[in-house]
Amino acid sequence: MHRKHAILLLIFFQYFSLLAQKQPPSQRLGAFRYTQEDRKILSGQPTTALVLKSPHFQGQSVKIEVNGTAMAIPLDPDAPAYTYFLSLPEPIEVTNVDADPDWSVFLINSGNAPATSSGKLRADQEECDFSVDPILQEEWRNGLDAPSYSRSFTDVEHVIIHHAAGSNTNTNYTQVVRDIYIYHTEVNGWSDIGYNYLVAQNGALYAGRDPAGGEQDNVLGAHFCGSNSQTMGICLLGNYETALPTDATWATLQQLAAFKLQKENLDALGSSAHPLGQVGNIGGHRDGCSTLCPGGNVYDQLSALRSEVDGLLSSCEVALDFELSELTLEAGESLTVSNTSHGYDHYTWLFEGGNPSTADWPNGGEVQYNYGGIFDITLIGHQGASADTLSFQDAIRVLAEPRIFPNPAKSMTTLNVATDGSIMALEIIGIQGKTHFATNEVEGGITLPYLTSGVYVVRIHTDGRWVSQMLLIQ
Incomplete structure (x- = not known):
């Protein structure tokens, strides 16, 4: 091959390689950095969630324009400061984002959410069975890359409650969980989703951080102010500064907390030392650092949650009665x-x-x-x-009237007396009127004397009266 042809082939190869890198990532899943320079490349990119990172605190939410429409993105209390995240109710194709040039903007595409099992409480569950059956990672994460890292585990002493601070109207809950997973791993750079569990507004429970064969409730997460040892993190989807938790959410939260506290033999009303201070065995994110998480409408009910879980556990302690x-x-x-x-x-x-x-x-x-x-x-x-x-x-x-047994009986064996009262005395009399035996010690039965075969009268003195019964000696 001539040197000139080789150079031309190299130029073509480099051109097409660069062109492939610049193709719109509409078929790719993940998080993509948005810049004004790349907006044409990102045009047509399906976006299921938006992330903004600011060098400064911008309040509990920031307003930006996406495709010319104003949109409020809430602060994520569980992310590195200052990060704003929103999972969108419906995917959109972002053509333009008007945001402060100092902010980093990411577009997330988590693809179409797959069908999953219900992940809800079982109607036939026994009263004191608090075990949970969450939607597993292989279900909700279908189509996304699984995390690959060396897991760590912790002995849990604190169940920590969070909220996602996102939309209260987005009912595509599996999509929200997928968006959070990509956001945590590709934008925040974490090894996996930060929480052990996530609870949707319809009560569905999702298994969060993948334990890779270990225990879901003990895998070490990334959710509690940089000090995650001794904790299990539960994230409630929604924003509970502005909404109240649904009954379905609360029921799942109750059972999940009861499951963990029962397993670890922890007092729902108690607290213990943690590297961040004294923290309740059921606590909120704000108990460890400065944040509004898990939202005032949940945090103000944590005392009630503790009492409710304590009631469930107390009624199910081992007891014989x-x-x-x-x-x-x-x-x-x-x-x-x-x-x-x-x-x-x-x-x-x-x-x-x-x-x-x-x-x-x-x-x-x-x-x-x-x-x-x-x-x-x-x-x-x-x-x-x-x-x-x-x-x-x-x-x-x-x-009942006193009753003697066995009857017939054998001489020199034990004769018992069944009665509902106290026996003061007992006599055995032959048919000619001779007294063959008399005692006032009847409790536990009496040993019959030697008696010839025949019929005898047993007189029993009970409750101030004499009662007679026939006894046959064989």
Whole structure:
């Protein structure tokens, strides 16, 4: 090849390489720096979010013109100062941005949000099951590059609440989360999205920072004033300086906080030391540094949140207890027992003198008592390999005439007496009227003397009267 041809090929190669770099990035996802010089290159770029970085504080929001239309961009309280961020309700093609020349402007294109699972609380969830089922990263991040870095983890002592300070009307929640992810990684330069979890206005829960096989709630984030150890960050989508949290948002926040505090055995009403000072086990972003986050309408309700979570956790502590529908029955009647315990895997019931005598009811059931007496009821709660026992002594009094058993009986064996009262004395008399046995020690049964086979009369003195029953000795 001639040297002249080689030079021409090199020039063409360099030209087309430069041209490829200058193609409008409309098919590319990510964050793009906007300048007046590059605005023609960026023309036609789908934009799902805007970011402005100012060298000075500009208030809680800044106004700029985008395509000739005024737009307010709110301050992001979780970003390096002074950063303003807004996820747009609908993508737009930005042709011109009129902003202070000292500001850095970024256009974010996070692409079309994919369909995701609901991420909402399950209707069939058990009362004390606070586990959460968030929309996972592989769902909401579909089509975006996954982060690649060495994760760090922390022992959490503080659940820190944030708000995104963005739009209260944008209902494309997955798009908002994708925009935040690109914003945090490509504009702020963080390794990943800053929060452990994000909660949408419809109550949907998103898994935030990717733990790469570790625990979602313990992966170290980037959200608490540069001091993220011991914390788990929850971001509520929306601006709670201007709006109130929805009931759905609050319900998800309650459950998520209860889940973490129960797991770590933390007091919802308590606080502990943190590198930034004494911080509540449930706290707000402003507890660590100067910011309005998580917004006054959330921060003012954190005390209520603590009390609500404390109530949920207190009602779900491991406890063994039961209730009885009656304390006194007639022989042949049934008693209803209700299990008010919680925190155990399964239960065993013991009913002295009852039918059934044992049961494994989780919630309770009915027991029939066919003869008189005063009986104990015992409940055993099993948790793994351990067990706790609660026994109500003399719980039930069953009214009936005294009854002897077994009957027939054998000589020299134990004879028991079932009664609802106190036995003062007992006599065994033959049919000719001879007294073969007499005692005033009946509790726990009596040992029969040697008696020849035949019929005897057992006289029982109880409650100030004598009651007679026939006894057959075999």
